[in-house]
Structure formats: C-alpha cells, structure tokens
Amino acid sequence: MSSILQSIASRYSPYSFTEKPVSQEDLNTLFEAARRAPSSYNEQPWRFIYATRDDTESYNRMLDTLVDVNREWARTAPVLMLSVARKRSDVTGNDNPYWFHDTGMAVSNLLVQGGEMGIQCHQMGGYDRDKARELLDIPAGFEPVAMMALGYPGDVQKRSLEIQERAKQKSTRHEVRSIVCQGSWKLDRE
Ligand SMILES: Cc1cc2nc3c(=O)[nH]c(=O)nc-3n(C[C@H](O)[C@H](O)[C@H](O)COP(=O)(O)O)c2cc1C
Numbered sequence: 001m002s003s004i005l006q007s008i009a010s011r012y013s014p015y016s017f018t019e020k021p022v023s024q025e026d027l028n029t030l031f032e033a034a035r036r037a038p039s040s041y042n043e044q045p046w047r048f049i050y051a052t053r054d055d056t057e058s059y060n061r062m063l064d065t066l067v068d069v070n071r072e073w074a075r076t077a078p079v080l081m082l083s084v085a086r087k088r089s090d091v092t093g094n095d096n097p098y099w100f101h102d103t104g105m106a107v108s109n110l111l112v113q114g115g116e117m118g119i120q121c122h123q124m125g126g127y128d129r130d131k132a133r134e135l136l137d138i139p140a141g142f143e144p145v146a147m148m149a150l151g152y153p154g155d156v157q158k159r160s161l162e163i164q165e166r167a168k169q170k171s172t173r174h175e176v177r178s179i180v181c182q183g184s185w186k187l188d189r190e
Pocket of ligand 1: 011012013014070122123124125126127146171
C-alpha cells in the first residue's frame, strides 16, 4: 500500500498555538485551496468569515461566540474562522442537499493545504450559532457551519491541566475494514 499524504497523516486539532501570526499571503493560499473544492452543480456554497488577532474587535467578536471550554484554548490561535454555507440552490430553487457536504470539502482542502504549510486547524461545533449570526452579520439564506482556530501548533503545557488532559486523549480512528465494504453493505463487523 502506498503511503498517504504527509499533511493528512500529521494533521491534528491543536489545543495550543504559538504567537506567530499567519500572514495574509498564507491565508490567501488557504482560501485558494478551499475555493478549488468540487461542489454539487458547482454552486460553491461555502463562505468564510475570519479574524486575525491584530484586529482585536473582530477577533473578540468571534471568540465571544464560542462556548467557554473552547474559548479557553482557542484564544491562543492567531486566526479564528467560521465556515458559512448558502443553503439554497440557484439551480433547483430548493434547498441544496449538499450545502453541508460541499462546505466540509472546502474546509478539508483548506486543512490539507494548511498542513503543507505547517498550519493546523482545530474545528469547533461548540459555539452559539444564533450569536454568530447576529454578531457577524450573517444574512438570511446562509447558515453558520463550523468555527475554526488556526495557526502554528504551540506548547499545550502552557494550557490548564484540564485542557492538557483533553489534548492527551488519543485520537483514534475506525479501521478501514469497519467503514468500507465492497459491492453492498456488509458492515456487520463493528
Ligand atoms: C465539525 C467539528 C466540530 C468539532 N467541535 C469541537 C469542539 O467544539 N471542541 C473541540 O475541542 N473539538 C472539536 N472538534 C475536534 C474533534 O474533536 C477532533 O477533530 C477529533 O477528536 C479528532 O481529533 P484530531 O482532529 O486531532 O485528529 C470538532 C471537529 C469537527 C470536524
């Protein structure tokens, strides 16, 4: 079996980041990678809102949307970001059944590209969607998807013991044989 890409193998969700900012040029590269993702009818439902730490007001607004337990470590990230998706399809006039899927693919591109550049991303579902909608001026027809903390991974020993414990938990994965079957559903091995 050939080996998987290094940026996929070494990707993880850090609980601590260094002070080093992510340059605008590097952020643009990440967005370029996201933009290239495939999507149903090429509708590209993804949008991104981000704030860098030097823009204190915008950064704190995003930080404010997080649940406490996420805010504690995410505030060390130089960049906070929210993926947002357009739910409606211009092609069918109905809800696009792939809005969530396609937006996740764009985020995945961003993560893999980031990994190549030494930038890691910790995604978060733990935030207040209504607050995000209001504070970040998200218009009707668009849905907040996932919050992200991005940057260069830092020393987790600088975080609280609780966070250190969480970071220590092993990030396990299902075996390929329990998620893949050939021909038809034969996943009775779990
Ligand atoms: C959509 C989504 C929501 C997540 N929400 C949170 C969260 O609120 N807080 C958190 O600490 N981690 C969150 N995570 C990170 C996952 O817990 C993490 O990806 C998983 O445990 C695997 O670990 P790894 O990314 O280090 O491989 C989230 C990940 C995704 C993709």
